[in-house]
Amino acid sequence: MGADLMSDVAAAIMDAAERRMRRGGFNGFSFREIAADVGVKSSSVHYHFPTKEGLAAAVIKRYTSETADLIERELDKESNPIKVWVKAFRGTLHSQDRMCPCTVLGASSQDLPPDVAAEVKRFFKMCHDKLVEEGLAPTEAAQLLSTITGAMVVANAVNDFTVYDNATRVFLKNRKPVPAKMDRLAK
Template sequence: MSDMKTAILDAAEKRIQAGGFGGFSFREIAEDVGIKSSSVHYHFPTKEDLAAEVVRRWADRTSGNIDREFAKDPNAKRVWAKALRGTAFSKAHMCPCTILGASSQDLPKAVAAEVKRFFKMCQDKMVAQGMSADDASEFLSTIIGALVVANALRDSAEYDRATATFRVEEKTAA
């Protein structure tokens, strides 16, 4: 992927995290990156194409991070809670899929499909890591809800309060 395409995706990701699908324009992305709007269109013909690629990239990156962490720690709930904690404590405070998921009924089809793919990937991985389908659904709802509440209250510590029981380190037998 070209450096310019990556810069455009990075700028769009930040804008989506702050304002959802309606929270950015190609003109704003171009200004963020320091290029002309037509250059954004060169890489991504439509806003839908750009937003779908942001979500796809986020999902793929999250999937890889979860796989790497799960290889080190077999406690799936702890791995997932810690992974999304990084988002809660990041500058953006939100996962773009969470922001877009709340409005997925109003998104263009390609973007909504990528958001759905992200959440389905999360549930499928959780089940593959040993959770029942019901437990995976409940747990995913808990950690995503914790992100939303922490963001709404503008207090990242809310995420820690909501997920503390999942993030507790296993005690080693002495």
């Protein structure tokens, strides 16, 4: 019971930190606010995550893993990797009405603690590398990520999701179809 309870509390702390980071970045949360969100004492947050930097890095590491898993599952259903990525990021923006935490943090990466900045960089490198693995040229992968994240920022700022849809639609329209990877076709 103890270990499960600990992991449940740690997960709840990470969930609360992620929600706040999506809205306000690294400076958008304190341990006291996280404790209030979760319904625990601030000392409990410190017990699981001794530093704010450690908590933020753990949140981004988890988010990177979850995103990679989501993309893999979606690529099993849809052969066009561009559509998969556009849909995944739109899902974050629309259904969760929030920004990708790495997009928020990436805008101020030079001001982040080194461990957090490294995890944000790892997220974007993972995204880029997966797109290249799926057949995009490195420059196309960078352009797609820039389009998606930039459109997400603007759509959020003006509170209009059609901004994201229009920007990504233009990207999709101007791109040649990416051939499905042969190993995906064999599944």
